[in-house]
Amino acid sequence: MTTSPPRTPAETPRPQPAADGLVSAARRNLRKSAHGLSHPSHPPVPPLAGARKRWRRLVPYVVVLALTALFLPVTLTVLTNQYGVADALAGLLAVAQTAPLLMLAHRPLQAWWIIFPADILGALVLLGYPSQPMGIWPWPPPTLICYFFVMLAVALRETRRTVISVWALTAAASLVLHLSATDRSNGTSALLPAFSAVFMVIGAVIRERGVAQRRLAEQETINEAERAQRTLLEERTRIARELHDVVAHHMSVITVQADSAPYRISGLPEQAHEEFAAIAASARESLTEMRRLLTVLRSDGTEGERAPQPGLDRVQQLVEATVRAGLPAELSLSARLPDVPQAVDLSAYRIVQEALANVLRHAPGARTRISITSDGAHLTVLVVNDRAEQPDSPLEATGTGHGLVGMRERVRLTGGTLDTGPLPDGGFRVAARLPLDPAAPPAPEDS
Template sequence: MSTWKDFLRALSEPVPDRRPPLATARRRWVRLAPYGAVLAMVGALLPTGIVAFTRFYGVDPALGTALATVQAGSLVLALTRPLTAWQLMAPSVVVGAVVTHGSAAEQPWPWPVPTLLAYLFLMVFLAVRERGRTLLAVWLVTLLGCSLSWTAFTAHFDGTSVVVAAVSAAVLLLGWSLRGRGEAQRLLAEQEQISEAERAGRALLEERARIARELHDVVAHHMSVIAVQADSAPYRLTGLPAEAVAEFGQIATAARGSLAEMRRLLGVLRSADTAADKAPQPGLADLPRLLATVGQAGVRAELAVAAGAEALDPVPEAVGLSAYRIVQEALANVVRHAPGATAEVRLDAADGALTVRVENAPPPGRPGKAAGVESSGSTGQGLIGMRERVRLLAGTLDTGPTADGGYRVTAVLPLDGTDPGESTA
C-alpha cells in the first residue's frame, strides 16, 4: 500500500520551485530562450494539431480544436509547472487515442505527430525540473499506456508507441543526468564560497593574533618600565610621605600583575612554532635594512624621509612596528606581482600623524600592468594585515593602481592613537 501511495505522490507533488528553466542564467537571451522555444512550439503545434485531428482523423472540429489547444497550451504551463502540464496533457492523449481509433488507418496511432512532438517536448521540461522519482513514475505511466496500445490494439499498432516509450526514457534520463550535474556544480560553487569565506575569516583571526603577539612586547616593555620606576621611586626620591610610598607599591604590584596576565594571554595566542620568538620588534630604524633585503630579490626600492618625519622624536613603538610591517607587506607584494619593478618608500609627518607611502612602477616588459595587493584568501597577510594594523591605531589606508600602471599603498597612522581628523575638527 505504501508503494502505491509513494507512486501516486510522485505523480501529484511537483517541485516547489516555480522558476522557469535557465532563470538563473547571467545573460538575458539565455533566460529568454525557453520562452522563445515554447512560443515556437505552440505556434507550430496548435494549428497543425487542429488540422491533423479534424482533417486526417475526422474528429469533430470542436473536439479536435479542444484537444490540440490542451496539448499545445500545456507547453506554456510547463515553463513553471511541468508536472501539472503533464497531468493535463496525459488525459488529452488518452482521449485523442480513443476518438481517433480506427478513423484513419494510414495515419500514426495512437500518437498523431503533433501529439507526439508536444509530449516529447514536455518531457524535456519535466526532466530538468522534477525529482527523479517523479520522472520514473511519469515514464512508467507512459510505458503502461504504450504497452496497452500495442497489445490491446495490435491491428492498429504502427510502432509510434515504441518510439515514444524509448525516446521519452532517453529524454528523461538525459535531462535528469544534466540537472544532477548542474546541481552538483551549484553545490560545489556554494561550498567554494563558504570555504573562501572561512579561509578569509581564519586569515583575519591569524593576522590579529600575530599583531597581538607583536604588540605584547611593546606593551610589556612599557609595563616593565612602570613597575621598575614604581619600585625604585622610594629609593630615588627622598622625603616621600608614607602614603606616596604605599601608592608607588600598589602601582608596582598592579604593573607586575598586568605583566603576568599578558604572559598568560600570550601563551594562548602563540603557537608552538612561535613560542620561542624573543627577537626585538622592528621599527622605522630597520627600514633601510628591509629595503636592502628587497633589493636582493630584484626590486630596487628607495627610502625618502620628508623633513616632517625627520623632525619627529622617536615614534611610539606600536606606530613604528605597524609602519614597518605595512612597508614589509607592500614590498613583498611588489616582489611577488611586479618582479624587477622599482619602488619608493616615503615617510612624512603632519598634523600629528605619520604617513607611509609605498609606490611601485609597473614591472619591466609589462607596461600598464599594475601589481595589486594580494588577495585576502592567499596567505592571510597582505591587505588583511595592513587594514588590521591601521585600524588598531585608528588610522586610514588607501590602496590602488597609479596612472602609469603601478600600484600605491598609503597609510596614515596617528602618533597619539587618535584619528587625525579629530584633532583638526
C-alpha cells in the same frame, strides 16, 4: 527481583518473511513516487531566473512561447487534414495537447499532468476514425515531438524518482494502447518510451551537473569565508602578541620608575612611599598576567616572534632584501619623523612588508615605490607598484585578499584609514594613514 514467565511458542515473535519486506519496500517506494508526481520538487521559478542579464532571464519564456506557437497550428492541421477529425474537436485536442507548453518554464510537472491525459484522449479519439494510409497511431508526429520537449523539461527540473515515475507511466500507457489496438499501432507506441528515455537522460544529466556546480560554488564560498575568518583570527593573534611586547615595555618602565622613585626623590612622605610601592606591585601583577597570556598565544612554539619587533628603522633593510629578490623598489623615507608610537611603528613596518610580499606574488618584476611621510599628526605609508613588465607569470594568478585583512586589522587597531585598489595602468596602490596621537579620534575610512 521478579522474572517474567517464559514465552510460549505462540507468543514468540517470528521473523518477518522476506516477501513481506519486499512488499513493504514496494509500498513505500510507491508512496514516495506518488508524492513526487503530485508535488513538484522545485519552486515555480523558471530556469535562469537568477541570471544578471535580462535577456537570459527571458530565454525560457521565449522558448515556451515559440514551442506553443509552433505546435498548436501544426497539431490542429494534422488532426483535421490527415486524420479527418472535426474542426471543433480537433481544436480542443490541439489546445489541450499544446497550450500547457506555456507552463514548461515554471511548472513542467503540472504541464505533463495536462498533456499526458490529453495525448491519451487524442489516441482514443483517433480510434473512432477510419485508419488513414499515412496515419500514425497512437501518437501522431506533432504529439510525439511535443511530448519529447515535455519529458526534457520534467527531467531538467524534477528529481530522479519523479522522472522515472513519469517515464514508467508513459511506457505503460504506450503498451496498453498498443495491446488494445494492435492492428492500428504502427511503431510509435515503442518510439515514445524509447526516445523519451533518451531525452530524460539528457535532461537528468544536465540537471545533476547544474546541481553539482551549485553545490561546489556554495562550498567554495563557505571555504573562502572560513579561510578569511581564519586569516583574520590568526592576524589578530599575531597583533596581540606584538602588542604584548609594546605594552610590556611601558609597564616595565613604570615598574622601574615606581621602585626607584623613593631612592631618587628624597624627603618623600610615608604615604608617597606606599603609593609608589602599590604602583610597582600593580605593574608587576599586570606583567605577570600578560606573560601568562603570551604563553597561551605563543603555544605554537614559534621562536622567531620572541625577537624584538621591527619598526620603521628596519624598513630600509626590508626594501634592500626585496630588491635582492628581483623586485625594483625605491624607498622614500622622511628624514624628520616625529616620535612614532610603538604600535604605529610596528603597524607601518608590517603594512610595507605585506604590500611588498603581494607585489612579489602577483606582479613579479613590477617597479615599486614606497613612501613614508608625516605631517606631524599622521604617518602616511604609500606603496604603489606598476604593471609587471616581465613576461614571467605571477606566482599566484588570483588573490584571495587575505593579505589585506591583516593590513586593515592593523590600521583599524591604530584608528587610521586604509585605501587599496588597482590603478588604471594595471598597477596597485596601498595607502595607510595612521594617527600619531593615540588620543585622537579615528578618521573616517576612505574605503
